[in-house]
Amino acid sequence: MNVSPILPACCTPLDAHWPLPNVLPDTVLLSTHFDPAQLLGDDFQRSAVVPPPSIQRSVAKRQAEFLAGRICARAALQQLQGAGVVPPIGEDRAPVWPPHICGSITHSTGRAAAIVANKQHWRGLGMDLENLLDSERAERLAGEILTPAELQRMAAGSPEQLGLCVTLTFSVKESLFKALYPIVQQRFYFEHAEVLEWTAQGHVRLRLLTDLSAEWRHGTELEAQFGVQEGQLLSLVSIPA
Structure with missing residues (x-):
């Protein structure tokens, strides 16, 4: 008989609640x-x-x-x-x-x-959790994380959403790397992808800005999703089989 290992006192019981807009089957x-x-x-x-x-x-x-x-x-x-x-x-x-x-x-x-x-069922999964940046820190970090086109879109958006915008862009690119790196076996960085659009409902569209393999080329678009809870943003990039 398999005995489940003891959960340490530093952890709460595991939670199976799905925290994002679209539940992924399987x-x-x-x-x-x-x-x-x-x-x-x-x-x-x-x-x-x-x-x-x-x-x-x-x-x-x-x-x-x-x-x-x-x-x-x-x-x-x-x-x-x-x-x-x-x-x-x-x-x-x-x-x-x-x-x-x-x-x-x-x-x-x-x-x-x-x-x-x-x-x-799924070729790649990448998930990233980040604390929401405040507006001041987001403004300082934007130049390191956002492409010129993303910076333009951010400047045209609402100042109240600055922290969310930069946190989301950072997180979803981290998720993209986690999902794609095991497939392409090639490192890439913030400037090699851009967020084209995102909605308040938690849907994101991304585009690669570099060739990573014969299949994953500059211009390839991917979908992502995110959710905000208790001052933290969780993002997920999923690549179907």
């Missing part, structure tokens, strides 16, 4: 809230998660977010395929999923989540 998304102040010295051992050396040497916040994310990922895999494994960290710092699985792990202040699917 996926499992789980999240938890975590508190680094509640992390105990033996929590990794009790949770049956082996921390890599870089995590062992890190501060409580980094340890707690890693543990929370891996617990979500293992439980999601268990729910999807009946066998839960903890995805290790690869040489490129990304989670290493079972060969037939695509997935994504994300965390921000006090919250972590993971999504997984079988590759026969």
